Amino acid sequence: MDSQDLDRTRDGNALAGDLSAVFTPEMTAAQVTCAGCGATSAMAEGVAYTQGPGTVLRCRFCQHVLARIVRARQSLWMEFQGIAALQVAPADA
Amino acid sequence: MDATNGRLAIQSTDNRVAPGEGKPGVSVISRGFGGREDRPGRAVPPGQYLTDDFPVLSAGPTPHIDTDDWRLDVRDVDGSTTSLTWAQLMALPSEEVTVDLHCVTRWSKHDTVWRGVSIDTILEDSESEAEYALIRSYGDYSTNLPLEDLLDGKAWIAFEYDGDDLPAEHGGPARLLVPHLYLWKSAKWVNAIELRNDDEPGFWETLGYHEYGDPWLEQRYIGD
Amino acid sequence: MQGTREATSQTPAAPRRTPSRWLRARILETRMETRSARTLVLDVPGWDGHDAGQHVDVRLTAPDGYTAQRSYSIASAATADELEITVQKVSGGEVSPYLVETAAVGDEFELRGPVGGWFRWRAVDDGPISLIGGGSGIVPLMAMIRAREQAGAMTPFHLTYSARTPDHLFYAHELYRAAEADPNLQVVYAFTRAGIASDIRRPGRLTSNDIAAIAGSNGAPARTFICGPNGFVESATQLLLDAGHAASSIRTERFGPSGG
Numbered sequence: 001m002d003s004q005d006l007d008r009t010r011d012g013n014a015l016a017g018d019l020s021a022v023f024t025p026e027m028t029a030a031q032v033t034c035a036g037c038g039a040t041s042a043m044a045e046g047v048a049y050t051q052g053p054g055t056v057l058r059c060r061f062c063q064h065v066l067a068r069i070v071r072a073r074q075s076l077w078m079e080f081q082g083i084a085a086l087q088v089a090p091a092d093a
Numbered sequence: 094m095d096a097t098n099g100r101l102a103i104q105s106t107d108n109r110v111a112p113g114e115g116k117p118g119v120s121v122i123s124r125g126f127g128g129r130e131d132r133p134g135r136a137v138p139p140g141q142y143l144t145d146d147f148p149v150l151s152a153g154p155t156p157h158i159d160t161d162d163w164r165l166d167v168r169d170v171d172g173s174t175t176s177l178t179w180a181q182l183m184a185l186p187s188e189e190v191t192v193d194l195h196c197v198t199r200w201s202k203h204d205t206v207w208r209g210v211s212i213d214t215i216l217e218d219s220e221s222e223a224e225y226a227l228i229r230s231y232g233d234y235s236t237n238l239p240l241e242d243l244l245d246g247k248a249w250i251a252f253e254y255d256g257d258d259l260p261a262e263h264g265g266p267a268r269l270l271v272p273h274l275y276l277w278k279s280a281k282w283v284n285a286i287e288l289r290n291d292d293e294p295g296f297w298e299t300l301g302y303h304e305y306g307d308p309w310l311e312q313r314y315i316g317d
Numbered sequence: 318m319q320g321t322r323e324a325t326s327q328t329p330a331a332p333r334r335t336p337s338r339w340l341r342a343r344i345l346e347t348r349m350e351t352r353s354a355r356t357l358v359l360d361v362p363g364w365d366g367h368d369a370g371q372h373v374d375v376r377l378t379a380p381d382g383y384t385a386q387r388s389y390s391i392a393s394a395a396t397a398d399e400l401e402i403t404v405q406k407v408s409g410g411e412v413s414p415y416l417v418e419t420a421a422v423g424d425e426f427e428l429r430g431p432v433g434g435w436f437r438w439r440a441v442d443d444g445p446i447s448l449i450g451g452g453s454g455i456v457p458l459m460a461m462i463r464a465r466e467q468a469g470a471m472t473p474f475h476l477t478y479s480a481r482t483p484d485h486l487f488y489a490h491e492l493y494r495a496a497e498a499d500p501n502l503q504v505v506y507a508f509t510r511a512g513i514a515s516d517i518r519r520p521g522r523l524t525s526n527d528i529a530a531i532a533g534s535n536g537a538p539a540r541t542f543i544c545g546p547n548g549f550v551e552s553a554t555q556l557l558l559d560a561g562h563a564a565s566s567i568r569t570e571r572f573g574p575s576g577g
Contacts, residue, residue, distance in 0.1 A: 017432045044435035045435075052198070054152075063154055070297070125415070
């Protein structure tokens with residue numbers, strides 16, 4: 001990532017709002033395992049590209065796409081193919 | 094990883110009316126907000142706003158490709174591939190074009206000046222009967238469109254913007270430029286043109302964005 | 318290592334109403350923190366509190382339907398129906414100039430939250446706590462300091478606040494008074510461009526000396542919260558790791574180049 005990229009990105013905390021509209025437990029605190037490099041860290045620590053047609057969350061270590069979110073009119077599209085495993089405290093715990 | 098593998102996209106449908114989605118009277122209007130002035134002159138497509146800026150939007154880190162290493166692969170349906178080096182690209186006839194840009198994030202920019210090689214020239218020796226193209230970029234970006242939308246003077250491999258070498262942040266050393274569609278189809282850091290018989294959805298098309306993307310019909314999302 | 322009293326009745330207990338619905342926010346009061354940053358006190362009917370460190374999404378709608386959305390950290394401790402945000406004007410920005418310069422008492426916008434489960438502090442959490450803020454990154458850390466006071470907690474807090482000059486400080490008087498009144502709250506300033514003549518510390522970015530001074534006061538923190546622009550967070554994190562702090566003890570929030 002070059003220095004201009006650093007200026008244009010945020011971290012996974014930026015996904016909290018959109019994910020709160022869909023998931024009951026707070027997801028950015030979830031531990032996610034990257035399908036690319038196997039590193040595990042909080043979703044909040046990923047690199048978030050938020051200024052394009054959608055939000056792309058990438059692994060801070062290997063840049064693999066962990067998740068993508070698109071707000072399309074009345075729908076929210078999401079994919080999490082890059083997350084090999086996700087560990088979260090359930091709302092009923 | 095190929096973003097088009099195994100479409101596990103989850104779609105969550107929100108039945109509430111989203112304020113600001115073209116339904117005045119429903120939303121909370123913020124007095125004095127709205128820096129988008131109306132300008133007289135050429136119209137913009139529906140839902141677009143004119144800007145003088147050239148915003149940099151991306152889905153990932155900016156690739157930095159040395160022109161010595163740069164290749165543009167053209168793959169046909171029969172699997173055959175031809176590969177263009179930078180020197181070969183520079184040796185092809187190029188043209189300067191002035192076009193309007195329309196980004197699906199709602200900004201439009203008029204009269205942008207580019208230099209590029211027409212896709213007609215790139216595909217001149219190809220006798221492909223493919224109907225579609227999947228454009229791939231350095232990095233993991235891709236986008237799809239009908240082959241005919243790349244031909245007949247509608248698209249270029251652009252390597253100069255506004256008289257200078259195309260900066261990396263805007264897709265340099267070379268990007269696809271296909272201005273009659275939303276700008277996400279003008280793939281930055283173009284690396285390959287895959288000619289196909291099927292319309293394989295690209296990076297954003299697998300996640301809710303329209304397979305075609307005509308700004309004048311406001312084809313932003315699937316189903317529009 | 319830990320000293321907390323029970324949360325007072327003013328601190329709402331989790332769980333709360335679903336944070337995902339957009340609420341109407343109306344500006345009750347404004348105050349400039351610096352020449353380019355302003356605190357907005359918001360009336361938000363239905364707001365039932367938040368944890369310090371969480372943020373809200375703010376959405377503005379123009380009369381023609383155009384919308385723009387940004388996230389802002391909550392600056393205040395939890396109160397029913399009300400909250401404060403502090404907005405740093407980003408020149409050339411779309412939302413922050415409106416919130417800092419145009420919006421006035423009585424104006425309204427939409428707000429969603431509280432959101433954020435990673436970067437937050439509760440009075441029941443173990444201490445000591447270290448806070449490291451760069452520029453407008455001080456905002457969620459101030460919420461933590463205010464929440465600590467509201468809860469009557471005695472958790473040792475150490476704040477390292479990096480700003481360009483004393484004129485760039487948010488909440489300067491409040492921080493001064495709070496630190497004077499509470500021996501368990503330490504506030505250290507690290508000016509990057511110019512400080513006060515009598516400062517021992519030379520102006521400049523954070524160094525390993527600044528990090529070492531944190532552990533020197535209360536012992537190694539149980540948790541460190543770092544907030545500010547991307548570059549600030551990256552380098553502060555690296556300094557902590559270099560000094561032997563466990564990665565698992567560090568929580569970060571990156572604002573982007575100029576902090577929201």
